[in-house]
Amino acid sequence: MSFDLFLRRQDNSLPSPSELKDYFSLSGHPEIAKSDDGDQFFYSNEATGVYCSFDYDESDETEGGRTNVIAFNLNFMRPSFFAYECMPLVEQVGTHFNLIVEDPQEETVEPADSARLIESWLKHNNWAVKALVESHPDIEVHYLAEAEATAWWRYMSIKEEFQSRLTEQDIFVPMLMILLSPDKQVITQSVSPLDISQIFPPSDYVYVKRERKGLLGTKLEQGLVPYDEVMATIGPLLEDYEFRGLKLKYLRRENSAGAAALAKRLTLKPVELSKFRRLGSDSFHSVVL
16 A cells, blocks of 8 residues: 655646756755666665655556656555655655646645645555554554654654764764564664763663673673663763754763763663564554554
8 A cells, every 4th residue: 555646747748857867866865766767766765764756657648547747656554754754855846846746645736745745644644554454453563653753763864964963973873773572562772881972862762781890700781771761860961962953862971980880770671682673664653543
């Protein structure tokens, strides 16, 4: 199941494939690549796992009787941030080439407007997810709440740029992972050594590593700790760090020793990470059932 849009000019003409290629090459979207036959443009963001496609079709007649269109496709059964990331692309293409957009889901034809297209996709994705679950009650689908999924997407969207712009190059900017736990719960998790300068992105859990001295020497301990517990324990040593509107918690290098000492108070839940499965962005949804 997928969400389809059809872009064209009022007179049914289209920009040429070469114009589209030049546009995508120069418009700041390195994630867009052209297919071998030159008639399809794929958007794929490795950082967020979001993808969609623009198909160039100048045939006499396409499915549904449409002629001369750029067909946009975005699958359903995805978290909301797929629409948040892809629909602005549709609006940009439509505005640049003066295209109107047919939304067969809503039976509208109008200039591209990302806010309206996001609303349309969210509504129909909601229906698609619920229909699939109702018609296939035994199917395994994975859910992550909208707020958590969007927080993950916002962080991963800016992580690489954020890391490259830091003036202090020894600040650890962790990956934020989406995992399926052994009891089939979807969680977000970062990794923290807690004894170095680092950023703490919002997550469900932090995988903490710490050293504890004993009679037989130093022992490495590691396990999961709820993010809120980590913040409550070392919060006084953290500062706010804002980048592109995203507010993050930051531990300075001079406070890292103090944080490592406080981390000894944390209750670590030992886990076998091999029993957790890392999920791709297209492996869960954010629809409340």
